[in-house]
Amino acid sequence: MEKHELKPARVVILISGGGTNLQTIIDQQEAGKLPITICAVISNRDDVQGIQRAQKHNIPVIVLEHNQFPSRESFDGRLQDIIDSQNPDIVVLAGFMRILTPDFTRHYEGKMINIHPSLLPHYQGLHTHRRVLEAGDLKHGATVHFVTAQLDGGPAIIQSSIEVEKSDSEESLKEKVLRQEHKIFPLAIRWLAEKRVVMREEKAFLDGEELAVGGVQFDKNEI
Numbered sequence: 412m413e414k415h416e417l418k419p420a421r422v423v424i425l426i427s428g429g430g431t432n433l434q435t436i437i438d439q440q441e442a443g444k445l446p447i448t449i450c451a452v453i454s455n456r457d458d459v460q461g462i463q464r465a466q467k468h469n470i471p472v473i474v475l476e477h478n479q480f481p482s483r484e485s486f487d488g489r490l491q492d493i494i495d496s497q498n499p500d501i502v503v504l505a506g507f508m509r510i511l512t513p514d515f516t517r518h519y520e521g522k523m524i525n526i527h528p529s530l531l532p533h534y535q536g537l538h539t540h541r542r543v544l545e546a547g548d549l550k551h552g553a554t555v556h557f558v559t560a561q562l563d564g565g566p567a568i569i570q571s572s573i574e575v576e577k578s579d580s581e582e583s584l585k586e587k588v589l590r591q592e593h594k595i596f597p598l599a600i601r602w603l604a605e606k607r608v609v610m611r612e613e614k615a616f617l618d619g620e621e622l623a624v625g626g627v628q629f630d631k632n633e634i
């Protein structure tokens with residue numbers, strides 16, 4: 412079967428914030444550029460803009476507040492039940508801010524991706540823009556990677572870099588990096604939906620070729 416004849420991949424998107432990445436995914440899907448169905452958006456906060464973005468496009472939204480649960484395990488257990496009720500092919504972390512338990516990440520191994528605001532494997536964890544400025548780095552960027560139990564440590568699919576200028580602040584870096592995120596995230600989702608990218612034995616492959624650390628370098632490839 413040709414790729415364009417495939418059934419759209421069922422996608423569940425997890426958010427915690429503004430949802431600009433969510434918006435680009437919605438926009439590309441609606442423009443016919445992404446072979447996916449967005450089944451549901453799940454937020455762990457009830458007051459974020461990403462919720463309105465989904466509602467505006469008639470995408471079902473589920474709010475599951477982590478602070479209503481006594482432990483990470485109980486939150487993740489409920490989250491897993493809700494996600495599985497949608498029968499998804501792909502789970503997307505689009506600015507989702509809760510660390511996930513190993514049982515949860517194992518359950519979605521090879522199906523779950525995250526966008527992280529750094530050039531992984533550098534700057535895993537939080538406050539990446541601040542840390543890049545403090546270190547005086549000249550380059551920064553964003554990476555899409557498979558989610559494994561190791562925080563921000565799963566194999567990378569694609570990354571895009573930007574130059575850090577002397578005048579940059581945390582806020583300006585965040586904006587510059589977000590612009591790159593909006594380019595590479597939909598691309599990675601398309602590759603996953605088309606099954607062109609897969610994870611095997613903790614490594615990422617694109618069209619059968621093992622990807623290097625950091626994944627495809629977006630700025631060096633006119634895709």
Ligand code: NHR
Pocket residue numbers: 504507508509510511512513516525526527528536537557558559560561562563564565
């Ligand atoms: N979970 C696992 N197991 N593996 C990954 O690679 C994950 C993950 C959960 C989230 C996104 C990640 C990022 O891109 C992500 C990747 C949150 C934190 C964090 O410390 C760290 C990394 C990421 C997301 N969260 C705090 C916590 O205690 C809460 C912070 C907050 O609520 O503002 O969970 O950077």
Ligand code: GAR
Pocket residue numbers: 426427428429430431432433461505506507508526527528536537553589592
């Ligand atoms: C993005 O920059 C994403 O890389 C980052 O949060 C922002 C979400 O923006 N993710 C993390 O820091 C995960 N810990 P958005 O809500 O506008 O898509």
